[in-house]
Structure formats: C-alpha cells, structure tokens
Amino acid sequence: MAWFDEPYLIDKSSLRIAHITDCHLFSNKVGEYFGVNTANYFEQALAHMAKQSLDFVIFGGDLTQDHSPESYFLFSELINQSDLTCPVFWVPGNHDDIAQLNRMSGGQINRAKHIVANGVELLLINSKGPTPAGWVTGTHLNEITERLFASASSKIMFCHHNPLPIDGYLDKHMLENGPQLLNILVNSENVFGLFHGHVHNEYMQTFRSLPIYATPASSVQFKKHSPEWIQQDHGPAYRLICISTKKENISTDMEVVWLNG
Template identity: 70%
Template sequence: MAWFDDKHTFNKSVLRIAHVTDCHLFADKDGEYFGVNTASHFEQALAHMAQKPLDCVIFGGDLTQDHSFGSYLLFSELIHKSALTCPVFWLPGNHDEITMLNRISGGQINSAKHIAASGIELLLINSKGPTPAGWVTGAHLDETTECLVQSSSKKIIFCHHNPLPINGYLDKHMLENGPQLLNVLVNSGNIIGVFHGHVHNEYEQSYRELSVFATPASSTQFKKYSAQWQQQNCGPAYRMLYIDTEKDKIGMKTEVVWLNG
C-alpha cells in the first residue's frame, strides 16, 4: 500500500485539530528524559486536549526514547485510558519505527496519512531518514506530488523534521532536503501551512510566503536560538488548529497551548 492510500474522511467543513509531538516515552512509566517524566507530561496533554471538542489529534513523531516496543504499548495505553474520544493519527519521527507504530494502530489510533474534509485535506509526510536528520525520499516526493494534484482542495502538511533551519543545535538534524519538499509544496499552489515537531519549541517561519509552524514537545523543550543543546522543562505543550471551509476563503487559525503558561 502506498503511503497516502489509507484515507480518512470527515463529513464536515469545520475542523478542530490538536497537534502533539515528541513525547519520548519509555517502557517504564516512570522513565525520565532530561529529568522530565515524559509519560506524566503526555498524560497531562491528553487530559487537557480531551476537554476540547476535537475532531482529531495528529501525533507528530518521536513517540519513543528507549526504542522499546514497551514504550509504544505505553503510548497506546495512555491514549486509551484518557478521556480523549477522537481519532489519533500519527507520523514517524527519527526515533520511531514505522513497523511498531503500525502494530499499535487500530481503532482510535489510526494509521491513515491522508485526511479529508469539505474543501481541505491533511497530508502526513514521512520525513524519517537513515540518520537522526530527516530525508524525504524521491519516491515519497513523487507520491506527495501526485497526491497534491489529485484534487483542487487546499491542503495542510504535517511532517516531523524542521524543513527550515531554526538557528539552533537541532539544525544538524533538520530535514536535509527541506527546501526541495517546500518547493514542491509551494509550486502546487494549494498549501496553506506546514506543521512540524522535532525542534522542541515554538517557531513560526515562512518560505516563499508559505507559513511553516513548529509545535513544542509534550515532553521537554530545547532552548531557542542556542548553538548548545540546552533543555528547559516548560511543562507539556501542544498546538491547536482551527480550520473553517464554510466561507469562500478557507480560514486557518493556530495557537500553541502551554499547560504551565
């Protein structure tokens, strides 16, 4: 099955989406990532999101820190034990194994990478490369291009790695062919935003007038604009997207939710 063949459709013109990313779980629920209990932070984010009338959650990658299947099972357990009732879609981060993500998929955890509603489509791109840095293969770029031209609907893109430098330590592990991907997206003429994780903080950039948004981690943040890798426990965070296609012009609003803010 090709990456975008599995499609999920919402029969509505207004979408409320939460983007949560980089939970870095361990098999041990008490595991800590730079002094942060990542399972507790993820639970807090899930509980907060469950209070909102969400249509779906998109998990932006780096589920695991210890690379154990137990961490994937904990991710599934925390979602199913939460009050969250909407579907949770996922895309892989550099820490993740797609085979393990597929093993926990089913029911509420949905493996679809092409999400459609009235007048809008969401595409979840695979930026996992052979190293911690990101890479979108030529075949996947072709798949993406084909999906972009199949309909005239406006589209929103999600990937894990930052396609643009953030002037920080994580640039050494950014999406190495990010400009190539962004040019494909811009040239299609129907992309209204790109959202990614990986950088563990909030950023807003643009590329040829295309808005590119980074969502902070649910686990811990990395200090912005620092050449050194510095961690900051700012509490859990996620991003909300509000999409309205009822009017002639599609509207999209987004905001970061800091639970300790």
C-alpha cells in the same frame, strides 16, 4: 501499499484538531527524559485535549526515547485510558520505528496519512531518514506531488523534521532536502501551511510565503537560537488548530497551549 492509500474521510467544513509531538516515552511510566517524567506530561496533555471538543489529534513523531516495544504499548495505553475519544493519527519521528507504529495502530489510533474533509485535505508526510536527520525519498516526493494535484482542495501538511534551519543545535538533524519538499508544496499553489515537531519549541517561519509552524514538545523544550543543546522544563505543550473552509475559502485560527503557562 503506498503512503496515502488509506484516506480518512470526515464530512465537515470546520475542524478542531490538536498537534502534539515529541513525547519521548520509555518502557514504563516512570522513565525520565532530562529529569522530566514524559508519561506524566503526556497524560496531562491528553487530559487537557480531551476537553477541547477535537475532531482528531495528529501526533508529530518521536514517540519513543528508549526504542522499546513497551514504549509504543505505553503510548497506546495512555491514550486508551484517557478521556480523549477522537481519532489519533501519527507521523514517524527520527526515534521511531514505522513497523512498531503500524503494529500499535488500530481502533482509536489510526494509520491513515491522508485526511479528507470538505474543502481541505491534510497530508501526513514521512520525513524519517537513515540518520537522525530527515529525508523525504524521491518516491515519496512523487506521491506527495500526485496528491497535491489530484484535487483542487486546499492542503495542510504535517511532518516531523524542520525543513528550514531554526538557528539552533538541531539544525544538524533537520530535513536535509527540506527546500526541495517546500518548493513542491509552494509550486502546487494549494498548500496553506506545514506543521512539524522535532525542534522542541515554538517557531513560525515562511518559505516563499508558505507558513511553517513548529509545535513545542509535550516533554522537554530545547532553548531557542542556541548552538548548544540546552534543555528547558516548561511543562507539556501542544498546538490547537481550528480550520474553516466555508464559502470556498480556508482560514485557520491557532494557538500553542502551554499547560504550565
């Protein structure tokens, strides 16, 4: 089955969504990532998002830190036990196993990668490569191109890896064919923006006028513009995105929510 073959349809022209990423869970709730209890931070973020009247949540990858099947079960359990009632979609991160992600999907956790609303479509890209760095296969690039030109609706894209350097340690693990992907997006002339995780902090860049937004992690942040891998505990974070397509024009209003800010 092709990546975008199961669309999720929502009959709305205005959307409130949350982008949360890089929770790095362990097999149990006491696991710590650089001294941070990641399950506790994820729970805090879920509780906060549940109060935002969201249409859905997009999880940006790196669900697991210890690569255990139990960490995927914990992710599902934390969502099911929270007050969050909207669908949760996902893209795979470099730490994740797609088979495990598919296995946990069902009910509230939805495996669809093509979300279709009134006047706007969201495409969730697979940037997981054979190494910690990202790679979008040629077949997947063709799938993306077909979806971009299949309708005149504005498109918003999500993936895990950063497609451009962020002048930091994780540039060694960025999306290796990022410019190729970005040129396809820009050349389609109907992509409004791209959102990613992976870099564990907030960034905003542009590529040929295409906005590219990095959402901070729900777990630990990495110091910006540092050649060294320096961790910072700033508390859990996520990005709130409001999209409107009224009068055939798309507009967005967004903010990064720092729970300890």
